[in-house]
Amino acid sequence: MPVRSKENFLVFGAPLITQDEIDEVTASLKSGWLGTGPKVARFEKDFAAYVGADHAAACNSCTAALHLALVALDLKPGDEVITTPLTFCASVNAIIHAGCTPVLADVDPVTQNIDPASIRAKITDRTRAILPVHFAGRACDMDPIMALAREHGLKVVEDCAHAIETTYKGRHAGTFGDFGCFSFYVTKNVCTGEGGMVVTRDADDIRTVKVLGLHGMSADAWKRFSDEGYKHYEVIHAGFKYNMMDIQAAIGIHQLKRVEENFKRRCEIWDMYQQAFAALPVGKPAPEEPETRHARHLYTLMIDPVYAGIDRDQFLVRMNAENIGCGVHYLSIPEHPYYRDRFGWKLEDTPQAVALGRQTVSLPLSPKLTDDDVADVVTAVKRCLEA
Numbered sequence: 001m002p003v004r005s006k007e008n009f010l011v012f013g014a015p016l017i018t019q020d021e022i023d024e025v026t027a028s029l030k031s032g033w034l035g036t037g038p039k040v041a042r043f044e045k046d047f048a049a050y051v052g053a054d055h056a057a058a059c060n061s062c063t064a065a066l067h068l069a070l071v072a073l074d075l076k077p078g079d080e081v082i083t084t085p086l087t088f089c090a091s092v093n094a095i096i097h098a099g100c101t102p103v104l105a106d107v108d109p110v111t112q113n114i115d116p117a118s119i120r121a122k123i124t125d126r127t128r129a130i131l132p133v134h135f136a137g138r139a140c141d142m143d144p145i146m147a148l149a150r151e152h153g154l155k156v157v158e159d160c161a162h163a164i165e166t167t168y169k170g171r172h173a174g175t176f177g178d179f180g181c182f183s184f185y186v187t188k189n190v191c192t193g194e195g196g197m198v199v200t201r202d203a204d205d206i207r208t209v210k211v212l213g214l215h216g217m218s219a220d221a222w223k224r225f226s227d228e229g230y231k232h233y234e235v236i237h238a239g240f241k242y243n244m245m246d247i248q249a250a251i252g253i254h255q256l257k258r259v260e261e262n263f264k265r266r267c268e269i270w271d272m273y274q275q276a277f278a279a280l281p282v283g284k285p286a287p288e289e290p291e292t293r294h295a296r297h298l299y300t301l302m303i304d305p306v307y308a309g310i311d312r313d314q315f316l317v318r319m320n321a322e323n324i325g326c327g328v329h330y331l332s333i334p335e336h337p338y339y340r341d342r343f344g345w346k347l348e349d350t351p352q353a354v355a356l357g358r359q360t361v362s363l364p365l366s367p368k369l370t371d372d373d374v375a376d377v378v379t380a381v382k383r384c385l386e387a
Contacts, residue, residue, distance in 0.1 A: 010376065012325035013187030016262065016368040017251075024250035036214070036243045043249035044197070046256055051164075051172040053180065053199035055206035058249060059213050062161045062183030064242035065196035066094035066131070069157045069179035072208045075100050075128050082122050083131040083159075084114040085333040085345075085353040091133055091159050092333055102343070103127070104333060106350040110286050112136065112300075115352075116144035123148070129155040134163035134173045136329065137189075137295025138288065142168050142176045149177075157181065162297040164189045165263050169291045174199050179209075184248070187327075187366075189262065189297055190255040192248040213242040265367035266296040269374055273299055273363065276378040280385060281307040283359065298329050301381070302359040308385060312359050315384055322380035325364060332357035 028034060040058050048056035059065050070081070081095045085104040095102040105118035112135050119130060130149055132140040140158075149156050156177030160166070164182055166173040174180020184195035198209050211218060216239025270285075277284055283302025288294040303312040310318070312328075319326050332353040334345040347354045363377055 009323045010325055010364055010373060012327050012362070012364050014364075014366050014368050015186055015191045015255075016258075016366060018254065018258075020254040020257075021251045024254055025247055028246050028250045033246050035245050037246040039246040039249040039253065040244050043244075043252045043256070046253060047182075047197055048199060050256060050259065051174055051180070051182075051199060053172075053175055054201045055199065055203060057198045057206050057209045057213060058244035059196045059198065059242040060244055060248075061090075061194055061242075062159070062181055062185070062196040063090040063094060064213065064240070065181035065183075065198045066090065066157065066159060067097050068209045068212050068240070068242060069181055069198055069200075070094055070098035070100065070129070070131075071212055072205055073129060073155050073157070073178065075155075078126060079128040080124060080126045081129045081131055081157075082119055082127060084133050084135070085350040086112055086135060086330060086356055087133045087159065087333065088161070088330055089333070089336065090161075091131060092339065095131065100128070101126070102339075104345060104350050104353075107135075107353045107356065109352045109356065111138055111141075111289070112356055113138060113140045114145075116141055116148060119145065119148055123152055123154075127152065127154060129157060130177075131157045131159055132177075133159040133161070134166050134295075135298075136285070136300060137162045137166055137297035138285075139163070139166050139168040139173055139292040139294070141289075142173075146176055161185075161188070163295050164297075165259060165293060165295040167293040173295075175201070178202075178205070184252055184255075189266075189295060190252060190259055192244070192252040192255070195244050195248045195252060212237055212239045215239045215241060262367040263296065266365055269365055269367075269369055270296050270299055272371075272374050273378070277301070277381065280382070281309070282385070296365065298327075298362045299365045300329060300360045300362050302356065303361055304359055310385070310387075312361055315361060318384035318387060319361075319380055322383060324377055324380045327362035329360060329362045330357055 044056040077099045082103045108115045158177045158180045160174040161183035163173040180199045182197040184192040216237030217233045305311040
């Protein structure tokens with residue numbers, strides 16, 4: 001019989017929402033200010049302070065954040081941007097939509113992050129930027145990546161969708177490159193339902209991002225309609241509709257206040273998993289590297305059929321039958337037909353990412369989980385492997 005009743009399916013990545021968020025959203029609804037306004041500005045200020053960035057611009061997704069950052073770099077058609085094949089499609093799509101050509105460097109099989117040696121091997125005279133992804137919340141090895149960028153005159157845009165709490169040698173992820181891009185999607189460590197943030201150290205860059213993110217207008221909407229009086233605007237770029245709403249920021253303000261508290265709870269769950277699965281025939285996350293902090297965004301098991309006795313997809317089916325929601329992060333980019341057909345990428349070009357993508361499964365890791373929920377996940381994993 002399943003561990004959980006059908007009425008109590010354990011949803012993967014369910015957020016922890018408290019009365020504080022509910023009250024703040026209600027206050028926004030009562031104020032009549034639902035769009036981009038003062039709460040977005042407050043969230044930007046709070047988030048910049050948390051990660052130690054000079055400037056921040058909120059937008060409606062991390063995908064939008066990545067696109068805006070790449071467009072702000074003024075890259076040209078045909079320019080190459082190197083990224084990882086073990087990532088969500090948004091990382092690659094942002095490069096394509098910016099008019100550039102994505103190039104895949106393989107990952108380190110232990111950290112599952114982009115391998116600096118593979119980046120070096122992929123640099124050509126057309127390379128203009130590197131887009132590292134801090135996978136699952138583990139910091140990429142930023143020293144050699146930034147050294148490569150300096151050596152070859154390349155820009156760096158960090159994909160920090162998993163990495164709000166991540167640090168590398170005392171600095172937050174997202175503060176090393178020209179831009180850092182964060183996600184507040186519903187499953188993320190700080191959630192606003194949908195949402196993203198761009199951070200940078202350069203005031204001109206953040207102004208460019210903000211203008212591009214709201215139709216290319218020279219003044220944003222909440223200043224035009226504030227009590228300061230109407231302000232005319234000019235369209236100075238062919239921009240995008242990427243702005244965040246105050247309703248979203250109202251959630252994010254309080255999510256961010258509890259970011260360290262929630263991080264502590266995810267660490268507790270992580271440790272429970274590590275202890276419970278120590279003797280099982282599955283791959284587990286490697287220890288975090290010295291002088292780094294892992295954001296504990298994804299807890300991934302590697303289901304190698306040679307050792308586990310079943311493959312990853314069979315494991316997913318069995319976990320679903322046990323009423324435990326899981327995720328796949330990620331089937332490698334070359335496995336998807338669009339990219340394979342458009343760019344001619346071959347699986348053998350990035351063997352580490354392909355192998356990991358076929359084995360990985362993510363278990364629930366939300367701070368909303370109770371100890372009983374965690375015990376149910378552990379029991380289900382063991383039952384699925386024993387079966």
